[in-house]
Amino acid sequence: MISIEGVSKSFGDFKALDRVDMKVAKGEFLVLLGASGCGKSTLLNLITGFEKPSTGRIVVNGREVKDIDPHCGMVFQQYALFPWLTVAENVAFGLKMKGIGAAERRATAQRYIEMVGLKDFANAYPKALSGGMRQRVSIARVLANDPDVILLDEPFAALDAMTRQVLQEELVQIYEKSGKTIVFITHSIDEALMLSTRMVIMSARPGRVACDIVNDLPHPRNADVQLSARFNELKTQIWSTVQAEVMRSMESRAPH
Numbered sequence: 001m002i003s004i005e006g007v008s009k010s011f012g013d014f015k016a017l018d019r020v021d022m023k024v025a026k027g028e029f030l031v032l033l034g035a036s037g038c039g040k041s042t043l044l045n046l047i048t049g050f051e052k053p054s055t056g057r058i059v060v061n062g063r064e065v066k067d068i069d070p071h072c073g074m075v076f077q078q079y080a081l082f083p084w085l086t087v088a089e090n091v092a093f094g095l096k097m098k099g100i101g102a103a104e105r106r107a108t109a110q111r112y113i114e115m116v117g118l119k120d121f122a123n124a125y126p127k128a129l130s131g132g133m134r135q136r137v138s139i140a141r142v143l144a145n146d147p148d149v150i151l152l153d154e155p156f157a158a159l160d161a162m163t164r165q166v167l168q169e170e171l172v173q174i175y176e177k178s179g180k181t182i183v184f185i186t187h188s189i190d191e192a193l194m195l196s197t198r199m200v201i202m203s204a205r206p207g208r209v210a211c212d213i214v215n216d217l218p219h220p221r222n223a224d225v226q227l228s229a230r231f232n233e234l235k236t237q238i239w240s241t242v243q244a245e246v247m248r249s250m251e252s253r254a255p256h
Helices: 040-048 087-097 102-115 131-144 161-178 189-195 223-227 229-253
Strands: 002-011 014-024 029-033 055-060 072-075 149-153 181-185 198-202 209-214
Touching: 002 040, 014 040, 014 055, 014 209, 029 040, 029 189, 040 055, 040 072, 040 149, 040 181, 072 131, 087 102, 087 131, 102 131, 131 149, 131 161, 161 189, 161 223, 189 223, 189 229, 198 229, 209 229, 223 229
Parallel strands: 029 181, 029 198, 072 149, 149 181
Antiparallel strands: 002 014, 002 055, 198 209
16 A cells, blocks of 8 residues: 655755655554654655655555645644534535535544544534544544545644543554554554554664564454553563664764
């Protein structure tokens, strides 16, 4: 579904990514992990076409990404909802832009609003919702547009621990139902293990692929998976790699 081929990205003299090669299969849930500043968000922006590679190319579902790609749906840490639209209107907004009729828009929006557990809030405005509920609306809006790929940039980072765990479980269920290809950024190893089918650990700046790990924890998956011996084995393996890259990152920024 996604092919990243020899991609580097520089901003002036600052090199964010260096010769990244990566393939993401259809239906995979890939989580990107790594120290702050290792280029994870830059890579997502390249996949969706917000930025262009300095070298190399990115192909999504057979099409080289040359501009903002409507076949990729993005969920940000901040909810980016229209405050003057209801939940249903926010979820249906992309469908309206595509020229889809009102009845079909309403039916599609309602289906995804129910999928994220907000059936009773379809006519509410964002100001009446909690942070976790707003993020569910953002996810429903992306799903309603039926993109080939869903990209999520630390979508749960601003939420409290309990809400975060609830939304992690809901996202796993949505993934299991929809079979979408998902790329998700997080700094949390526990979150990566809970969500992913595969994890890529990025190196310290400039970002490269430091480690690529298949997550073989069984599905269907919920928070109880954290009690398994395999969860702790994978966590230890990932932590040793992440820790080494964080130390490299700190050393590279230290004054000499």
